[in-house]
Amino acid sequence: MKNLIGLLLVAGIVVLSACVTINVYFPAAAAEKAADKFIDEVWQLKGEQASPQTNVPKEPK
Amino acid sequence: MKKLLLSLLLLPLLAFAAADLEISTPAIAALKSSMQARHEQLSVHFTSGAVGLTRDGLIAIHDANVVPIKDRQAVNSLVAADNNDRNALYREIAIANGHPEWEAELRSTYAGRWVIKAQSGWWYQDGSGWVKK
Numbered sequence: 315m316k317n318l319i320g321l322l323l324v325a326g327i328v329v330l331s332a333c334v335t336i337n338v339y340f341p342a343a344a345a346e347k348a349a350d351k352f353i354d355e356v357w358q359l360k361g362e363q364a365s366p367q368t369n370v371p372k373e374p375k
Numbered sequence: 376m377k378k379l380l381l382s383l384l385l386l387p388l389l390a391f392a393a394a395d396l397e398i399s400t401p402a403i404a405a406l407k408s409s410m411q412a413r414h415e416q417l418s419v420h421f422t423s424g425a426v427g428l429t430r431d432g433l434i435a436i437h438d439a440n441v442v443p444i445k446d447r448q449a450v451n452s453l454v455a456a457d458n459n460d461r462n463a464l465y466r467e468i469a470i471a472n473g474h475p476e477w478e479a480e481l482r483s484t485y486a487g488r489w490v491i492k493a494q495s496g497w498w499y500q501d502g503s504g505w506v507k508k
Contacts, residue, residue: 340480341396348396348468349488356410357418359492 400471406464410457417453425450427498427505432465432486433458437498437505461485 354360417434420426420442427437434454442450465485469478490499495508 340474340477342480342484344396345477345481345484346488348398349485350492352398352407352464353485353488353492356407356414357492358411358414 396468397471398468400467402467403464403471406460406467410460410464413453413457413460417457420450420453421494421497424496424498424507426454427500428486428489428493430486430500430502432482432489433461435500 417426423441424438425436425442426434429435434457436451436454439447439450465478465482466475468481469475490508493499493508497508498505499508500506
């Protein structure tokens with residue numbers, strides 16, 4: 315039992331440090347997506363795009 | 376014990392969800408509507424080539440000669456005001472996402488996306504200078 319708890323602790327530390335690593339890097343793809351949405355709204359580009367994005371799921375608020 | 380293991384396995388999903396960028400704070404929304412309103416006056420100047428998009432995510436005068444002299448000061452003011460909003464935008468998005476150090480990367484991401492979304496005929500800067508899209 316003690317071994318299992320030790321194993322879980324190590325696994326937990328590994329997983330948590332992986333999370334930290336993910337968040338330290340700049341999320342380039344997410345930034346581009348957010349930038350496109352922002353620019354569409356500032357420049358009122360909705361409906362003028364060549365490919366209408368009607369099938370894209372709404373982002374959670 | 377199984378529950379604990381399961382929740383440990385699910386943790387990376389939380390981190391993944393956090394990878395979405397927050398752009399809906401009141402400060403960012405205010406910048407958006409201010410830039411939206413200003414764009415109604417600026418768009419003619421993008422079209423005429425008076426104003427263009429810079430490499431650092433801002434805008435600048437590209438050719439003042441296409442603007443009547445009496446209007447030039449107004450265009451300069453529009454450009455300056457928009458650049459204030461743009462600088463604030465990159466800073467606010469970085470802060471809203473808990474990473475003020477992302478400001479420079481956000482700026483260069485936006486610089487690229489403004490150009491991609493620009494209408495053909497608008498001017499933008501690449502590595503070597505002004506280019507007409």
